[in-house]
Amino acid sequence: xxxxTPVHTTPSNKMIVTMGLVASIxxxxxxxxxxxxxxxxxxxxxxxxxxxxxxxxxxAAKVSEYVATPSGIQALTGNVPDGGVKFYAAYDQxxxxxxxxxxxxxxxxxxxxxxxxGYDTQCQCIIGIGVVSMRETPGIGDKIITDKEFLKNFDAxxxxxxxxxxxxxxxxxxxxxxxxxxxxEIDAIAGATVTTKAVGRGINESAQKLLPLLVPHVAELKP
Amino acid sequence: MSLKKExxxxxxxxxxxxxxxxxxxxxxxxxxxxxxLAVTVSAVNAVSMGVATLFVLVSSCLLVSLIRNLVPKEVRxxxxxxxxxxxxxxxxxxxxxxxxxxxxxxxxxxxxIVVNCIILGRAEAHASKNPxxxxxxxxxxxxxxxxxxxxxxxxxxxxxxxxxxxxxxxxGEHFQPWVVMVLPPGGFFVLGGWxxxxxxxxxxxxxxAAHE
Numbered sequence: 001x002x003x004x005t006p007v008h009t010t011p012s013n014k015m016i017v018t019m020g021l022v023a024s025i026x027x028x029x030x031x032x033x034x035x036x037x038x039x040x041x042x043x044x045x046x047x048x049x050x051x052x053x054x055x056x057x058x059x060a061a062k063v064s065e066y067v068a069t070p071s072g073i074q075a076l077t078g079n080v081p082d083g084g085v086k087f088y089a090a091y092d093q094x095x096x097x098x099x100x101x102x103x104x105x106x107x108x109x110x111x112x113x114x115x116x117x118g119y120d121t122q123c124q125c126i127i128g129i130g131v132v133s134m135r136e137t138p139g140i141g142d143k144i145i146t147d148k149e150f151l152k153n154f155d156a157x158x159x160x161x162x163x164x165x166x167x168x169x170x171x172x173x174x175x176x177x178x179x180x181x182x183x184x185e186i187d188a189i190a191g192a193t194v195t196t197k198a199v200g201r202g203i204n205e206s207a208q209k210l211l212p213l214l215v216p217h218v219a220e221l222k223p
Numbered sequence: 224m225s226l227k228k229e230x231x232x233x234x235x236x237x238x239x240x241x242x243x244x245x246x247x248x249x250x251x252x253x254x255x256x257x258x259x260l261a262v263t264v265s266a267v268n269a270v271s272m273g274v275a276t277l278f279v280l281v282s283s284c285l286l287v288s289l290i291r292n293l294v295p296k297e298v299r300x301x302x303x304x305x306x307x308x309x310x311x312x313x314x315x316x317x318x319x320x321x322x323x324x325x326x327x328x329x330x331x332x333x334x335x336i337v338v339n340c341i342i343l344g345r346a347e348a349h350a351s352k353n354p355x356x357x358x359x360x361x362x363x364x365x366x367x368x369x370x371x372x373x374x375x376x377x378x379x380x381x382x383x384x385x386x387x388x389x390x391x392x393x394x395g396e397h398f399q400p401w402v403v404m405v406l407p408p409g410g411f412f413v414l415g416g417w418x419x420x421x422x423x424x425x426x427x428x429x430x431x432a433a434h435e
Contacts, residue, residue, distance in 0.1 A: 009297070010295035010296070010297055014295055015295050015297060015298045018290075018293055018294055018295060018298065018302065019298055019301065019302060019305070021293075022290065022294075022302050022305055022306065023305060025286075026305055026306060026308075026309035029309050029310075029313060030309055030312050030313065033312065033313040033316045033317070034316060037316040037317060037319065037320040040319075040320035040321075041316070041319045041320050041323075044319065044320065044322070044323045045323065048323050048324075133327060137402075137406065138384070138385075138402050138405050138406070139400070139402040
């Protein structure tokens with residue numbers, strides 16, 4: 001009558017065994033790949049950080065990672081704690097502190113623009129920036145890497161901390177092209193305002209957070 | 224190569240050439256368009272993506288073909304996805320170990336190889352029904368065809384959009400790059416151009432065959 005036509009079905013235990021077997025083979029493969037590439041990946045990451053830091057702090061030869069928290073600064077081990085800001089301390093061959101590098105990020109035209117800036121502890125100013133990652137329009141937004149006039153803004157960008165050590169004495173500001181008057185202002189690139197503003201805002205945000213925590217403890221930095 | 228040694232398995236030159244020419248994934252089947260359009264801003268990126276896909280394609284087709292008689296048909300797609308995902312993870316680690324800047328340039332598209340329909344399509348349509356050697360040769364053809372497709376797009380876009388090829392400047396200082404070609408719309412323009420060329424050549428050869 002209404003008997004359903006018998007369909008050939010595989011017993012579930014066979015399915016489970018097969019999938020278990022395949023999953024185990026795959027697991028072994030992944031672990032093997034992870035174990036064998038881990039060192040090379042860690043090494044690559046270190047080289048990448050060093051290269052970026054050396055670019056914004058000329059003359060540096062050694063980099064260590066630190067974290068600044070409201071209770072002081074310490075070498076970074078593991079993850080960055082809540083309220084902490086990660087930064088890199090760069091030293092020259094002789095072990096003299098060359099400067100601090102930290103990351104800044106601002107929302108650009110397409111995506112976050114992430115830059116690394118170099119901070120000189122003597123003049124309390126930013127002495128160079130390098131782009132870590134961005135997806136800005138080629139030919140427009142990427143002028144922040146190539147435009148010499150724009151990069152001059154970062155020869156000595158004033159980021160002094162105020163007397164109470166609570167914030168920057170003067171917030172870093174992006175101003176319209178050709179109207180820069182103070183050392184803490186960034187002259188925007190005409191035609192790439194969104195990207196320049198992203199860089200300015202990112203640096204301001206990062207410096208406001210990091211420098212008040214860092215400046216009172218700079219003397220503690222040793223290679 | 225081994226093509227002549229095992230004629231019993233039905234491996235012909237076409238097993239390999241199918242993916243390179245007749246069924247080229249980019250120009251004929253128009254598959255895997257997501258990475259094709261997204262990562263082909265330079266020839267280096269295009270070739271790296273092609274090679275990564277080739278590796279995943281060949282390894283997963285080999286494994287799928289080896290276990291083709293063990294896998295119950297009810298769970299075959301799940302099994303293939305696990306296998307493909309494994310090799311994508313491998314590729315992910317390997318690219319990170321080789322070059323982090325390449326890894327950042329390719330971005331999420333390495334992980335997205337998992338859902339590349341060329342690979343699942345090959346596993347389901349070919350590797351699950353054929354012996355390992357034949358599956359591998361066919362997968363190689365497909366992968367090389369895909370790489371050629373990506374390279375064709377990547378090289379065109381890099382030459383027009385940046386005036387370079389594999390990072391070397393071609394036209395000197397005064398070349399004004401056609402920037403739109405390295406932007407997303409340029410991907411569509413160049414792909415359209417190549418597809419036009421291919422269908423023109425196909426219709427010519429079909430006409431030629433009809434006349435004979």
